[in-house]
Amino acid sequence: MIIDTRDQMTVQYSAESRHRLLQVARESLENFLENEKRTEFTTETPELLEKRAVFVTLRKLDSGNLRGCIGQTEARYPLIEAVAKTAISSAVNDSRFPPVTLDELPDLLIEINVLSPMTPMNPEDVEVGKHGLLINKGSYGGLFLPEVAVSQDWDRLTFLDELCRKANLPKGSWRDAEAKLQAFESEAWEEN
Numbered sequence: 001m002i003i004d005t006r007d008q009m010t011v012q013y014s015a016e017s018r019h020r021l022l023q024v025a026r027e028s029l030e031n032f033l034e035n036e037k038r039t040e041f042t043t044e045t046p047e048l049l050e051k052r053a054v055f056v057t058l059r060k061l062d063s064g065n066l067r068g069c070i071g072q073t074e075a076r077y078p079l080i081e082a083v084a085k086t087a088i089s090s091a092v093n094d095s096r097f098p099p100v101t102l103d104e105l106p107d108l109l110i111e112i113n114v115l116s117p118m119t120p121m122n123p124e125d126v127e128v129g130k131h132g133l134l135i136n137k138g139s140y141g142g143l144f145l146p147e148v149a150v151s152q153d154w155d156r157l158t159f160l161d162e163l164c165r166k167a168n169l170p171k172g173s174w175r176d177a178e179a180k181l182q183a184f185e186s187e188a189w190e191e192n
Contacts, residue, residue: 121183142167
């Protein structure tokens with residue numbers, strides 16, 4: 001069963017495509033962790049061949065604690081390929097955690113976020129629960145997916161300040177003229 005983790009989004013991907021992408025993520029992880037090989041996937045489904053930016057999040061089944069989360073903000077690869085690559089990166093390249101092992105994979109839940117293109121955003125137009133945010137100022141940058149502000153029960157201003165904190169910028173840096181704030185929406189789903 002697949003759980004839609006975003007009530008606010010209009011569902012774009014079919015249940016079959018969602019299931020297939022979760023399957024691709026899990027198979028990619030299994031093959032890479034077991035054989036250190038990347039699996040190539042093919043599809044005839046047009047929506048899975050569109051270039052899209054994605055994030056893949058790994059959580060522990062028992063606690064829900066984060067185990068890895070990595071993604072891209074630009075659409076560089078067809079969706080099916082982006083999910084395969086990003087799942088592996090989430091498992092082995094998230095510097096906050098040691099690499100995932102094959103033994104722990106059955107105890108992990110996979111979530112996929114497919115991002116809309118980034119658009120410039122005025123801070124006063126940010127909608128908690130709808131927008132994910134990316135801030136860049138100089139060499140600093142930070143991103144939150146839309147569900148982060150909801151899960152943390154942040155209001156708009158807290159969301160913006162926490163985004164600055166994540167980017168290693170002083171609180172309120174989103175007000176600076178040099179700060180580039182961009183927003184996106186995402187369609188997210190996870191295994192169950």
